[in-house]
Amino acid sequence: MKTKNALLIDIGGTKTEIEYDNKITKYENINYNSFENFLEDFLSENSISPNILGIAAAGPVKNGICKLTNLSWMIDIKKIRNTYFPEISLDNTFLLNDLEAAAWYPKNLEDKNIKGNYAVISVGTGLGVAFACYNKKRNEYFINPAEAGHTIRNIGNGETWEDVLSGQGLLNYYNDFCLSENKKYLTNTKELYQLASENDFDSLKAVNIFFHNLALFAQNIALTTIPQKGIYLTGGIVSNFNKFINISDFQETFQGNRKMADLLKDIPLFFLEGSTPLKGLKGFVEDICI
Numbered sequence: 001m002k003t004k005n006a007l008l009i010d011i012g013g014t015k016t017e018i019e020y021d022n023k024i025t026k027y028e029n030i031n032y033n034s035f036e037n038f039l040e041d042f043l044s045e046n047s048i049s050p051n052i053l054g055i056a057a058a059g060p061v062k063n064g065i066c067k068l069t070n071l072s073w074m075i076d077i078k079k080i081r082n083t084y085f086p087e088i089s090l091d092n093t094f095l096l097n098d099l100e101a102a103a104w105y106p107k108n109l110e111d112k113n114i115k116g117n118y119a120v121i122s123v124g125t126g127l128g129v130a131f132a133c134y135n136k137k138r139n140e141y142f143i144n145p146a147e148a149g150h151t152i153r154n155i156g157n158g159e160t161w162e163d164v165l166s167g168q169g170l171l172n173y174y175n176d177f178c179l180s181e182n183k184k185y186l187t188n189t190k191e192l193y194q195l196a197s198e199n200d201f202d203s204l205k206a207v208n209i210f211f212h213n214l215a216l217f218a219q220n221i222a223l224t225t226i227p228q229k230g231i232y233l234t235g236g237i238v239s240n241f242n243k244f245i246n247i248s249d250f251q252e253t254f255q256g257n258r259k260m261a262d263l264l265k266d267i268p269l270f271f272l273e274g275s276t277p278l279k280g281l282k283g284f285v286e287d288i289c290i
Contacts (some may be wrong), residue, residue, distance in 0.1 A: 013070035014123025056101035116228025
């Protein structure tokens with residue numbers, strides 16, 4: 001299997017996950033001032049001999065370099081390879097946008113016999129989107145990252161979709177309710193998750209408003225791409241909080257378009273668990289590496 005000795009790294013806005021030899025380790029980014037600082041710490045504690053290096057990073061990638069959108073790290077894949085992994089061939093060294101990587105995962109799911117476009121939406125520290133376009137003649141997919149999360153939602157104040165569909169966006173919904181109730185302001189989503197688990201009214205209300213807006217955003221993406229194969233929703237916020245919502249209500253909001261309801265009702269919605277970029281990197285390696 002090509003991924004046996006592959007070093008796969010998913011760098012998000014809050015945490016980094018590394019998979020090597022089927023073992024996944026998670027790290028908090030706040031403990032490191034750069035990716036190099038993190039990587040040196042990891043290598044000092046782990047003896048590894050990778051033959052493939054794949055990195056998924058939460059930001060746009062250009063010419064092998066990624067400046068993360070919600071973290072002050074810069075990833076230069078050639079510099080990383082030359083400094084730390086010169087034994088890995090350039091042909092087996094990859095830097096992908098994290099949603100581009102994630103989009104390789106649905107391609108290889110059990111429903112792979114269903115052909116057509118699909119989209120991946122990830123909500124965590126930020127809001128990410130990627131598209132997969134199906135070429136029927138060639139029977140292959142073209143996967144493309146996007147920055148749709150940074151499109152303007154409210155032209156009046158410049159608010160973007162990521163401002164409301166992110167970890168901080170979810171906290172803002174809850175904290176807005178606290179203004180007139182003298183409740184404690186929350187600073188992380190773990191606190192909110194605990195309150196929701198205890199059936200706290202305001203926290204559940206915040207979660208439901210959040211997912212209502214996520215369904216509207218998913219509708220926008222669906223009408224942009226016509227994803228016959230489906231929309232796949234993932235990321236830490238989606239994975240942790242979707243258990244508190246009514247999925248039927250989510251689907252109803254997603255399909256609630258006066259002119260396009262018939263089209264939208266035929267587009268399946270999937271909630272994915274776990275680190276989708278890492279799973280996608282595995283699929284990418286299997287398909288691409290020599």
